[in-house]
Amino acid sequence: MQVARLLAIGTELALGQSVDTNSAWLAKRLAERGLRSQGHECVADDLDAIVDAFVRAASKADVVVATGGLGPTDDDLTRAAIARAAGVRLVEREEALRDVLAFFEARRRAMPERNRVQALMPEGARVLLNSCGTAPGIHIRIGRAEVFSLPGVPLEMRTMYETGVAPALPPVGGAVLRSRSVHTCGRPEAEVNDLLGELMKRGRNPEVGTSAALGEITVKINVEAASAAEADRLIAETAQVVGERLGDAVYGYDGESLAFSLGSLLKQRRETLAVAESCTGGLLGELLTDVAGSSAYFLGGVISYHNDAKRELLGVDGVLLEKHGAVSAPVAIAMAEGAARRLRADHALSITGIAGPGGGTAEKPVGLVYIGVAGKTGVEAREFFLGADQPRDFIRQRAARGAINWLRTRLLRGR
Amino acid sequence: MQVARLLAIGTELALGQSVDTNSAWLAKRLAERGLRSQGHECVADDLDAIVDAFVRAASKADVVVATGGLGPTDDDLTRAAIARAAGVRLVEREEALRDVLAFFEARRRAMPERNRVQALMPEGARVLLNSCGTAPGIHIRIGRAEVFSLPGVPLEMRTMYETGVAPALPPVGGAVLRSRSVHTCGRPEAEVNDLLGELMKRGRNPEVGTSAALGEITVKINVEAASAAEADRLIAETAQVVGERLGDAVYGYDGESLAFSLGSLLKQRRETLAVAESCTGGLLGELLTDVAGSSAYFLGGVISYHNDAKRELLGVDGVLLEKHGAVSAPVAIAMAEGAARRLRADHALSITGIAGPGGGTAEKPVGLVYIGVAGKTGVEAREFFLGADQPRDFIRQRAARGAINWLRTRLLRGR
Numbered sequence: 024m025q026v027a028r029l030l031a032i033g034t035e036l037a038l039g040q041s042v043d044t045n046s047a048w049l050a051k052r053l054a055e056r057g058l059r060s061q062g063h064e065c066v067a068d069d070l071d072a073i074v075d076a077f078v079r080a081a082s083k084a085d086v087v088v089a090t091g092g093l094g095p096t097d098d099d100l101t102r103a104a105i106a107r108a109a110g111v112r113l114v115e116r117e118e119a120l121r122d123v124l125a126f127f128e129a130r131r132r133a134m135p136e137r138n139r140v141q142a143l144m145p146e147g148a149r150v151l152l153n154s155c156g157t158a159p160g161i162h163i164r165i166g167r168a169e170v171f172s173l174p175g176v177p178l179e180m181r182t183m184y185e186t187g188v189a190p191a192l193p194p195v196g197g198a199v200l201r202s203r204s205v206h207t208c209g210r211p212e213a214e215v216n217d218l219l220g221e222l223m224k225r226g227r228n229p230e231v232g233t234s235a236a237l238g239e240i241t242v243k244i245n246v247e248a249a250s251a252a253e254a255d256r257l258i259a260e261t262a263q264v265v266g267e268r269l270g271d272a273v274y275g276y277d278g279e280s281l282a283f284s285l286g287s288l289l290k291q292r293r294e295t296l297a298v299a300e301s302c303t304g305g306l307l308g309e310l311l312t313d314v315a316g317s318s319a320y321f322l323g324g325v326i327s328y329h330n331d332a333k334r335e336l337l338g339v340d341g342v343l344l345e346k347h348g349a350v351s352a353p354v355a356i357a358m359a360e361g362a363a364r365r366l367r368a369d370h371a372l373s374i375t376g377i378a379g380p381g382g383g384t385a386e387k388p389v390g391l392v393y394i395g396v397a398g399k400t401g402v403e404a405r406e407f408f409l410g411a412d413q414p415r416d417f418i419r420q421r422a423a424r425g426a427i428n429w430l431r432t433r434l435l436r437g438r
Numbered sequence: 439m440q441v442a443r444l445l446a447i448g449t450e451l452a453l454g455q456s457v458d459t460n461s462a463w464l465a466k467r468l469a470e471r472g473l474r475s476q477g478h479e480c481v482a483d484d485l486d487a488i489v490d491a492f493v494r495a496a497s498k499a500d501v502v503v504a505t506g507g508l509g510p511t512d513d514d515l516t517r518a519a520i521a522r523a524a525g526v527r528l529v530e531r532e533e534a535l536r537d538v539l540a541f542f543e544a545r546r547r548a549m550p551e552r553n554r555v556q557a558l559m560p561e562g563a564r565v566l567l568n569s570c571g572t573a574p575g576i577h578i579r580i581g582r583a584e585v586f587s588l589p590g591v592p593l594e595m596r597t598m599y600e601t602g603v604a605p606a607l608p609p610v611g612g613a614v615l616r617s618r619s620v621h622t623c624g625r626p627e628a629e630v631n632d633l634l635g636e637l638m639k640r641g642r643n644p645e646v647g648t649s650a651a652l653g654e655i656t657v658k659i660n661v662e663a664a665s666a667a668e669a670d671r672l673i674a675e676t677a678q679v680v681g682e683r684l685g686d687a688v689y690g691y692d693g694e695s696l697a698f699s700l701g702s703l704l705k706q707r708r709e710t711l712a713v714a715e716s717c718t719g720g721l722l723g724e725l726l727t728d729v730a731g732s733s734a735y736f737l738g739g740v741i742s743y744h745n746d747a748k749r750e751l752l753g754v755d756g757v758l759l760e761k762h763g764a765v766s767a768p769v770a771i772a773m774a775e776g777a778a779r780r781l782r783a784d785h786a787l788s789i790t791g792i793a794g795p796g797g798g799t800a801e802k803p804v805g806l807v808y809i810g811v812a813g814k815t816g817v818e819a820r821e822f823f824l825g826a827d828q829p830r831d832f833i834r835q836r837a838a839r840g841a842i843n844w845l846r847t848r849l850l851r852g853r
Contacts (some may be wrong), residue, residue, distance in 0.1 A: 034647060037476055038469055039475060040619070040658065042457065042462045043457075046480070047451075050452065050454025051453065054453055060453055060454060061481075062479060063452070064477060065477050065478045065479070066477045068640075069476070094648070097631070097639065126825075132626075135626065155829070176650065178828075300720070304728070305713075305723025305724040305727065306723075306724040308720025308721075309719050312741075313831065318743060318744070321743050321744075323742050324747075326713065326720065326723040326741065327738050328723075328733060328736050328738035329736075329737040329738050331781065335781070336781075365750060366746065366750070381730065415730055419724075
């Protein structure tokens with residue numbers, strides 16, 4: 024199997040002020056292409072250290088991908104380091120300059136003179152165009168290694184990997200490594216573990232593992248096989264067994280979101296959705312509309328943070344608010360009913376709760392959340408305790424994802 | 439200043455299936471103790487590679503901290519690698535065995551025989567007891583470096599750093615490293631760089647660098663000084679110059695968010711805010727309410743994804759929608775006015791735009807966004823081109839942050 028090494032460049036990474044997530048993302052993508060990452064290194068903005076890291080990585084790997092240090096400022100040293108590691112000069116490249124200029128033109132702004140350094144490239148390099156930012160990337164051969172340099176901003180890096188790196192990777196020979204993620208929601212990790220049973224044994228091929236984040240459990244299937252076809256067959260077999268054991272807790276594969284899964288169901292049924300959010304403040308709407316094409320079924324909603332908003336915009340009865348409090352099952356139901364009615368939606372979801380850190384009481388502690396549903400699957404509210412000692416963001420994320428998953432399973436189960 | 443290097447050991451890290459957060463955490467803690475991390479490395483479970491990484495790190499640093507590879511299974515190779523790097527044998531240590539046994543006793547379970555390997559230590563090492571898990575840690579000298587090995591589980595690692603590593607770190611020879619982040623929005627990175635001028639020169643102390651994400655530029659100030667008081671003084675001096683040069687583009691320090699900054703201004707003024715969101719689908723509200731205590735000024739809003747929602751919930755005139763289209767300055771203004779009126783807010787922000795990937799036309803391309811403001815700073819709309827080829831998430835994030843920053847600067851400038 025061919026070998027890849029990754030470099031992440033930046034003093035903020037070396038000092039631990041930011042966490043490098045680019046290398047992990049790249050390692051996964053390269054593995055899918057049959058390039059096994061044997062490790063990565065994080066280097067501060069120090070020219071000698073960066074040159075040394077490139078020389079060392081290029082001597083050990085077939086492919087090196089570096090991120091960071093391509094900006095226009097004085098602490099962006101990757102261009103110069105690659106030139107030195109490759110033993111060539113830096114030269115201004117017209118297509119790189121055009122790429123930088125195009126970024127500013129698209130924003131109807133003039134290019135500051137300082138950005139011109141971003142058009143410098145090691146002689147003989149291929150320019151990787153950047154459609155999202157100002158920093159063109161670099162592709163050059165150093166020794167036997169294909170070396171790619173991408174910006175450190177994750178969104179730019181990911182787009183440029185797809186357009187500039189993936190198509191230029193060396194053809195794969197021999198063993199391949201393939202992975203599949205099966206995403207689940209609604210069952211705790213230990214239960215998922217028990218249901219998977221012998222599939223979780225180490226040394227099995229495919230190897231099966233689980234990881235948990237924000238109440239969702241992802242089952243990871245890794246396989247090594249002699250060919251892509253063989254790998255795909257082995258993965259499909261194991262994925263099917265996983266699916267049978269976990270049932271409708273499975274909502275998607277390989278990065279598909281819960282919101283995407285709910286959206287697909289709504290699209291099939293040609294039904295619409297509205298929301299009413301209190302403690303999540305817009306997060307539920309944001310997750311739902313993060314799905315491209317969500318306007319086909321998502322109508323909108325109300326962020327009813329203040330009680331006036333619940334009354335005015337959703338028609339929640341003031342007596343109800345008075346009697347039960349804003350964080351209560353009856354108010355969650357009234358919010359969902361109000362959103363469905365005002366937006367003429369087939370389904371509405373509501374969330375009201377105490378995200379903390381303040382605002383909790385003995386009776387209604389931080390982490391208490393009511394989720395309401397109204398519409399074609401009926402009218403109901405559910406109480407969740409998401410942990411009084413949990414961070415605000417965690418409680419909000421769990422609440423919003425719990426709401427999406429609840430409607431998803433109601434649609435699947437016919438209520 | 440003394441130098442530290444970090445190693446993270448594990449195939450799941452090398453393959454990118456987990457992100458190494460331990461190294462960043464350790465780098466920050468070591469910096470507080472005057473040990474500057476010059477980089478870290480992530481190594482797969484391969485004995486030769488791990489030995490090589492220890493030898494190289496120990497030759498370059500005063501302190502090496504490694505995480506991972508101390509478990510009881512066959513792919514846990516750190517113990518053996520350290521012994522080889524130090525040129526000593528592995529021996530069973532009684533206090534280490536007692537530590538492993540104690541873990542199982544506390545859980546009323548017998549120790550599986552497999553866990554006995556965890557009591558093996560390189561000869562001459564100090565045993566670091568583990569109060570949270572089964573893996574004792576290792577402290578040994580290799581060459582001139584103090585080498586520490588901790589488990590990879592973050593909770594165990596952090597506890598053992600405090601109890602086993604921090605007290606054994608070499609006394610700081612005066613020098614300490616302190617950092618400050620100055621967050622800005624509204625000026626492009628190159629312009630920030632030009633304004634900072636000679637502050638950005640490499641080798642300066644404090645050292646000043648910039649990083650960009652989602653349209654916000656962070657200026658990072660790192661200082662090395664003989665004492666904490668001296669470091670704080672130097673940082674405050676540089677931070678003041680940075681503040682003077684960048685003016686009201688500076689919105690906060692050390693992780694404070696744009697939304698926090700706007701919220702503080704609103705709280706001071708005892709004024710309230712409402713939102714009306716189309717393409718951001720709730721993200722603006724989510725960012726605003728991510729701030730604990732935001733209910734003091736944030737009233738709520740409307741997610742007017744469908745045009746019916748703009749009409750029904752915000753009272754936007756159907757003729758206006760017909761004539762100018764939903765993505766237009768007049769509609770942005772009408773949305774903001776509607777939100778301010780319906781929620782009786784002192785200020786309202788609105789966003790309408792085309793987040794893509796579909797829905798763009800020649801006249802109104804993907805990335806075209808109008809932000810509206812209504813209330814005490816007047817009524818106005820602004821047009822933004824956020825890039826037709828940008829990912830949906832990027833356009834939404836930029837739009838929401840742009841809106842928050844616009845109201846922030848209007849409040850500061852008195853309009």
